[in-house]
Amino acid sequence: MISAVALVLIAAGGAFLPRLPGFVPPRPPPRFETARGGACEEALFLSLGLRRLLADVWMVRLLLYYGAAEEAMTNSAGEQAEISGSGGYPEIAARAAGILALDPSFSYAVLYASGALAFNLGRPGEAIELLRRGLAADPGNWRYRAYIGAIGLEKNGDRQGAVDLLEPALDAPDCPAMIKSIAAFLYIKLGENAKAAALYRKILEDSRDPGYQAMARRGLARLFRAARSHHQP
Amino acid sequence: MRALYILAKDSLEEALSSRLILVSLLTAAVLLYLGEAVSALAAEEETRALLDLGLGLIELVTLGIAVFGGAVFFLREGETKRADLILSRPIGRARYLLGRFLGLALTAGVSLLLTSALHLAMLLLKGWLFTPAYLYALVGIYLKVLIALSMTLGISLWSTSALAAMGFSALLWSLGHFLPEVGELLGRGGTRLAWLKPLLWIPPNLSFLNYRDVLSLTPGFPPVGAWFAYTGAYAGLWLLIAWDRLRLKEF
Numbered sequence: 265m266i267s268a269v270a271l272v273l274i275a276a277g278g279a280f281l282p283r284l285p286g287f288v289p290p291r292p293p294p295r296f297e298t299a300r301g302g303a304c305e306e307a308l309f310l311s312l313g314l315r316r317l318l319a320d321v322w323m324v325r326l327l328l329y330y331g332a333a334e335e336a337m338t339n340s341a342g343e344q345a346e347i348s349g350s351g352g353y354p355e356i357a358a359r360a361a362g363i364l365a366l367d368p369s370f371s372y373a374v375l376y377a378s379g380a381l382a383f384n385l386g387r388p389g390e391a392i393e394l395l396r397r398g399l400a401a402d403p404g405n406w407r408y409r410a411y412i413g414a415i416g417l418e419k420n421g422d423r424q425g426a427v428d429l430l431e432p433a434l435d436a437p438d439c440p441a442m443i444k445s446i447a448a449f450l451y452i453k454l455g456e457n458a459k460a461a462a463l464y465r466k467i468l469e470d471s472r473d474p475g476y477q478a479m480a481r482r483g484l485a486r487l488f489r490a491a492r493s494h495h496q497p
Numbered sequence: 498m499r500a501l502y503i504l505a506k507d508s509l510e511e512a513l514s515s516r517l518i519l520v521s522l523l524t525a526a527v528l529l530y531l532g533e534a535v536s537a538l539a540a541e542e543e544t545r546a547l548l549d550l551g552l553g554l555i556e557l558v559t560l561g562i563a564v565f566g567g568a569v570f571f572l573r574e575g576e577t578k579r580a581d582l583i584l585s586r587p588i589g590r591a592r593y594l595l596g597r598f599l600g601l602a603l604t605a606g607v608s609l610l611l612t613s614a615l616h617l618a619m620l621l622l623k624g625w626l627f628t629p630a631y632l633y634a635l636v637g638i639y640l641k642v643l644i645a646l647s648m649t650l651g652i653s654l655w656s657t658s659a660l661a662a663m664g665f666s667a668l669l670w671s672l673g674h675f676l677p678e679v680g681e682l683l684g685r686g687g688t689r690l691a692w693l694k695p696l697l698w699i700p701p702n703l704s705f706l707n708y709r710d711v712l713s714l715t716p717g718f719p720p721v722g723a724w725f726a727y728t729g730a731y732a733g734l735w736l737l738i739a740w741d742r743l744r745l746k747e748f
């Protein structure tokens with residue numbers, strides 16, 4: 265009898281407590297259509313309350329999906345190929361949107377994917393759409409707005425305007441090394457080699473990604489060679 | 498009060514001297530070490546991955562200790578006749594239950610402290626900047642584990658199998674995290690599945706306490722007072738269910 269009453273009280277609490285102010289679930293359920301993992305994996309992580317960790321796992325998959333290929337492309341043909349880019353990787357935007365649905369504060373995933381789409385793969389429309397989703401999830405994130413502006417300007421050939429908008433975001437802790445290397449490339453195109461060298465040094469100091477560290481070392485060596493040949497009579 | 502203290506201390510000492518907690522802590526240490534290697538795959542988000550993976554592992558290990566301890570405790574007390582020995586003294590069954598609950602809760606707390614100290618050291622070595630949110634996440638983890646422990650004690654006293662008690666607690670634990678998603682799925686089913694909705698009122702609302710999953714989403718202080726009130730009420734009701742069975746139980 266006592267157990268039955270206790271169970272009824274538990275159920276009554278379960279029914280009414282969520283309606284009290286301050287007792288709201290931390291976030292709405294994810295949009296199932298944006299999921300990009302196996303259903304069993306997703307159910308396992310969510311049922312253990314490991315939503316953030318699942319977002320991390322998907323981020324690692326995104327890095328492996330795009331990062332490995334990007335590194336191979338860069339190693340074989342240099343940064344020029346990386347910047348001009350070529351098609352493929354149709355799932356980048358969807359994968360990043362899935363990560364965003366799991367953790368709306370995970371700005372790194374959005375910045376990384378939108379940078380790859382806009383500057384490497386020549387798909388600025390998808391990048392801007394993804395950034396808009398990021399803004400809807402985290403309206404206070406000014407970096408999304410800066411990226412949208414920079415992508416728009418770069419698309420119209422205004423490189424100076426694009427780097428001006430990107431510049432404040434380069435010092436942010438969640439700025440991917442990819443964006444820094446893109447900004448360094450734009451600086452080189454604009455003839456601002458000192459700024460490009462500073463960015464490559466920053467990548468060497470901050471990034472834990474060996475691919476981008478190698479790229480930064482090559483970029484610095486190229487700038488050094490260019491400076492030496494410029495000063496030689 | 499003194500009886501409660503002695504019972505809790507006895508449970509803690511027994512748990513600490515058993516191999517279970519040692520093996521669990523060693524497992525946690527090995528997994529955390531492996532987690533460091535796995536988190537390196539996240540490249541620039543390495544510390545975030547290590548933070549999330551570590552907190553998840555800490556919770557699972559602490560939960561394992563609490564649920565296993567809760568499921569086998571009274572069965573073992575009955576088998577070894579310790580329950581008879583204790584209850585032959587002027588100790589009420591409610592105090593006996595509460596003392597044992599507190600002992601198991603302390604055991605889980607010690608496990609949580611040791612594993613989180615190791616995790617924190619690893620994070621700081623990686624250059625992670627400490628934030629009080631980490632401590633709130635640990636408080637949330639501990640309160641969730643206390644809820645699981647009270648549920649397991651209640652279920653274990655009503656069931657005859659420790660495995661069934663652990664399984665049922667695990668089911669409620671999973672549902673507790675899955676309530677928003679299950680609610681949405683039921684909503685999509687329309688009136689056809691509406692009758693299932695009241696079943697979702699029984700599992701604990703663990704999303705409410707799952708602060709480690711919303712670390713960067715919730716600025717300011719989490720509602721710690723409401724956390725404690727909810728945990729006290731929910732765990733208290735499960736302990737009432739456990740006591741209802743214990744008061745009639747023949748060991």
